Amino acid sequence: MSDPLNVVSLREGRFARFEAVSWWRQERLRNARVLVIGAGALGNEVLKNLALLGVGHVAVADLDHVELSNLSRSVLYRETDEGRPKAECAAKAMNAIHPGTQVTPLICNVLADLGLGWFRWADVVVGALDNREARVFVNSACARTGRAWVDGGIEVLQGIVRGFFPPQTACYECTMSQVDWDLIQKRRSCTMLAKRALAERGTPTTPTTASVIGGIQAQEVIKLLHGMEALTGRGFFFDGAQHQSYTMTYPVNPDCPWHEPAADIIPLDTAGGNTPLTQIAAEATQRLGGLDALDLSRELVEAMECPACGTQTAVWRAVEHVSEDQLLCPGCGGACAPRLVHSLPAGSPMLERTARELGLPAWDILWARHGEQALGFELAADSPFAKTSPANPAL
Ligand SMILES: [Zn+2]
Ligand SMILES: [Zn+2]
Structure with a gap:
């Protein structure tokens, strides 16, 4: 074992054992x-490690509240946390581990409420998710903002870690099979009543597999932050039944849309969720010499349409925020279908509105297109770190 003359002094600093590693910074x-993204069993292990490692700035996004059944798999939660938002409880526990970590809890549905500014803010994104739809969204957000992300998944004794850094390496969509797309399509094409009924149940998980996989995810973060070779475009599979593991490299799917160079993004420090989109359109027109359309960060429900009687009701919000009573036709009481929109053509009267009025989240990014050119515009005044923004941006 270690030479007693070489043991580290008892008065060493908090991170001395890390700094003893030659390449550690x-x-x-x-x-x-x-x-x-995600503060369940896996997210807990990742977040715990980030606090132990002394990572300075962490944002944690989760919609759920702590339930008793979480306590067997979530090191950051206590019985007294029951009923409180997971993101807040995780932030509090991380600060108890390491007060120097500045944690921002984001109590939100990632698909509907997480502005793409958060992805651009991050150096690295970690996915601790339990469904394909959220992974597809995170993947697209990372591809558009040029961020590497580390995805994890666990099921009983098995787990997987995959790193993606589009456009350079294969991305999550490159790994998806037709079956995966069919399952997502099934959820999307159903009426929203059925969609809700299809809500995925929690997968069976254990804290032990979460430790293994969450630990490897955090280790990938360390490597990415040090500019070391990491698991990008590759997957690590772990089978705890026989303790077998292997890695594989994913090929880039030539049909995948995320392997063209991403459009540049310009932060607009004075534009936010309450800025009329006409201002963004004017800025875009000036910079691109014209404007075909403003593309949105996510699909929105423009209106609900009744296939039986033809009644249309304007909605303008994310699918996740369509209320129960908007699912039914105000005319005949039949089930309505959503009309989705992900782009606003130049000249659309909807450009008179603000991002918030259209149902987009705070600190989002919009993409302007003109011919072959595209440019992103970040609504940077919404950032909680912006000097001019309110202390607590509404999410
Ligand atoms: Zn891809
Ligand atoms: Zn109707």
Whole structure:
């Protein structure tokens, strides 16, 4: 074992054992910004490690509240947390582990409420998710903002870690099979009543597999932050039944849309969720020499249409926020179908509205297109770190 003359002094600093590693740069971790999506069993392990590692800035996004059944798999939660938002409880527990980690809890549905500014803010994104739809969204957000992301998945004794860095490497969509797309399509094409009924149940998980997979995800974050070779475009599979593991490299799917160079993104420090989109359109027209359309960060429900009687009701919100009573036709009481929109053509009267009025989240990004050119515009005044923004942006 170690030579007693070489043991580290008892008065060593908090991170001395890391700094004893020749290539370790603690200041990179201290200055790092990591966005963690999901604060379930896996997210807990990732977040715990990020606090232990002294990562300086973490944002954690989760919609759920702590339930008793979470306590067997979530090191950051206590019985007294029952009923409280997971993101808030995780932030509090991380600060108890390491007060130097600045944690921003985001109590939100990722698909509907997480502005793409958060992805651009992050150096690395970690997915601790339990469904394909959210992974597809996170993948697209990372591809558009040029961020690497580390996805994890667990089921009983098995787990997987995959790293993606589109456009350079294969991305999550490259790994998807037709079956995966069919399952997502099935959820999307059903009426929203059916969609809700199809809501996925929690997968069976254990804290032990979460430790293994969450640990490897956090280790990938360390490697990415140090500019080391990491698991990008590759997957690590772990089978705890026989303790077998292997890695594989994913090929880029030539049909995947995320392997063209991403459009540049311009932060607009004075534009936010309450800025009329006409201002963004004017800025885009000036910079691109014209404007065909503004593309949105996510699909929105423009209206609900009744196939039986033809009644249309304007909605303008994310699918996830369509209320129960909007699912039924106000005319005949029949089930309505959503009309979805992901782009606003130049000249659309909807450009008179603000991003917030259209149902987009705070600190989002819009993409302007003109011919072959595209440019992103970040509504940066919404950032909680912007000097001019209110202390608590509504999410
Ligand atoms: Zn891809
Ligand atoms: Zn009707």
